[in-house]
Amino acid sequence: MRPALHFTATSGWINDPHGVTYRDGQYHAFYQYVPGQTVWGPNCHWGHAAGPDLLSLRELPVAIVPGDGDDGIWTGCVVTDDEDNTRAFYTSTTTPDFGIGRIRVATPVDDDWLAWSKDEFVVEAPADLDLIAYRDPFVRREETGWRMFVGGALRDGTAVALSYISDDLQHWTYSGIALQRSTAETEPVWMGALWECPQILSIDGRAIMVSSIWDNDVLHYAGYAVGSYNDGRFVADNWGRLTFGDSYYAPSLFSDSEGRPCLLFWMRGIADEQAEWASAHSIPYLLSLDDDRLVASVHPDVEKHRGGRAESVRVEGTAADVVWSDGEGGELTIASTEAVVSILWKPGEATVVERTAHALNTTCSVPVSGAVRVVIDGPILELSSAGGLLGLPTDLGGTSLQIAADRGDVELFALS
Template sequence: MDTAAHHPDPAFPRFHPRPAQGWINDPNGLSYADGRYHVFFQYNPDSARHEGICWGHLSSTDLVRWDEEPVALKPQPGGPDALGCWSGVVTDDGGVPTAVYSGVDTVGGHSRVVLARADAALRSWTQKGHVAAEVPPDPQVTAVRDPFLFSFQGRRFALQGAGLASGHAAVLLYSVEDLRDWRYEGIWFSSEDPLAARHLPAEIWECPQLVRLPDSSGAETWVLMASLWLGTDEHDHPNGVGYLLGSLADNGSGLPVFTPASGGKADLGREFYAPQLLALPDRTLLWGWSGEAEDSEDRPGRSQAEIDDAGWAGILTFPRQLSVHGGVLAVEPVPELRAYRGDRLRHGAAGTFTVPAEAEIRVAGGEGTLRLVLVAAGQRRTVFADTVAGGDELRIFLDASIVEVYRHGTVPTTLRAYPGPGEEWQLELPHGAAADVWELRQPERPDVSL
């Protein structure tokens, strides 16, 4: 994609691919087929607001060079998705790529599970408004959304996020022998569980994900991840995203039971929400949504008027790779991102120094506080600060207005910041820490004519 190179807004990312204009939020339909990764996402091409949501589409062969594809799904007048095609997944249904998503047709109404079919290249979609699951006839369920499919012991199941009349958040379970007609099995797991109440506090669990993760101990470990929605949320989600690690077992009648053992946050930043996981044979990948930071006294951001003037909102994070080490979730940037490294500007740098607006920084060693700040005319504002000790290793990516900080062996931090006129980035390292800094650059595309 070359939309970023000449974009008029200096806050527009150059290396996190997205359309030049419009609103984006949740990544959806993550797929890998015929050597190509596909990332769909909620998308309004007409304005920088969450309205008339479609599914946008990006694809890549290498997770580095991305192509913008035609819009995949659009609201269908008179259909179950007339007011929006919301979050969901893409699956293979008898050899036919199929989107399984939340369709909305009433303001403030419940979503239903809607299906759409695609060609083998996932570029041409047919929407007939087929509803695979209605809102469950369960008086305890007050909200439902965001289907996710998984397999257990050779059978296909689905989850949906939910809110309950009791005030608890939950996931609902479905048996899916026929993708066109789901069987509701009931409330599967909720925040009544003590570990869930601690690590996944919410009124609704949005975008639930359940996949088996590589575990260095050899255990069969599953992660249940959910985005933590509160009634006071608009498009700002202070509770973020939580996860539980645990096991799946048969309840004796063929249905899975999840038993959590530990948990935590999937990302420590405030601008991270609604991630989706892609389980591949050799690894599990994740993309998340980073929304625009709202302007406030304690956190400089953008007003709605500024967002409207810019004409775009929302960024998808870089792809991340998940595993379990020592009973905790470890999240790293995918190795492919090294292809963005251009000139190495600093090697073994110490103290305080400037870094470019598009950069990768690797920090090792040291004891004390590391700070990433914006500086202009003697004024400083801290964007990120954390304590490093001993063998800690951090990788920091700067791309215009998004900052991703990865700490080896644990979870990252995603932040948004908008450098003003004359502001430059500075990194302040504690005693004993050293940093390498690379300028980011777009790798050349291979010459397919050869």
């Protein structure tokens, strides 16, 4: 079953979203794409989709393909300067040793960004660091020019975000390690041995680094640091975990149509092997800070896809938006002809349990604070509150959903 609102490719494998850009009234989203198969492979392409919001994306021709010195076109970012010149910075990999990539530039050859021309390699891994992984450039503008961060892993188990500076987006100078943490450190949260896609932003005068947490070829979750940043150096005051469950990975930072900081995730475990497609992208999330805690809230664009508030516990179709205000414990049940999902809320935590006719399929938990928001879209469930995010595949299917809680207030809307 294919979700109605979450982006999936017509066929093939997708993962990391990146280069999400709002321009001329629509969003462009790029992503790692492996055509012709439903499992990941190192020969990634840059897929491309666009639409008026991130729940209305249409798939476009592949933007950048392997060849000309690239065996794989891996994650990167898209930047437009003051003269409206656009560049894609991506990780160029070669097999079989694709752990250490190189950063290369491509430029669009048309106004719709449908075709791209590859340019030179602009950044390589520093020779004086004992790196076992190096990839995922993120470029942002700073007061003195441009700054690039690249994720890395040192052989001793230290995750690093490496820093580069440029005046013209073409010539880059390595300026050291912006932030690092050992995989041996576990409190208040473990941050892995490699940061994939490390991205640094500012909210309310505080600096935030958000990243994917990787260790020994295992993909874990999205984590973050909150602290201060100055001239290429980040000092962390607090570390936190943003996502829970086994689905969310590869958070991609972007600015929405109003310039607000947002994230989009790759969602694992969503697939239809018979239809020959695998993986999806999440709904967009708006970022804010609550003291030293990073909060991701459902983006207002989701509400544009709501119908009127449901007057009963039943919604037609398999896409719904639920706001559950409780806080004292209770159970929210989402039922279809194929499965029943129960969300068990006790103070500070929600646990999601899915049952089908055959078995108990899924049990996972997430910290909660304040109201709980649940977005269901066919085979995808996303649960969010100020305490964190939980995304997971489900077996919900059929033609309608029955949604009710034994306690608290529930607002229920069909989505389309």
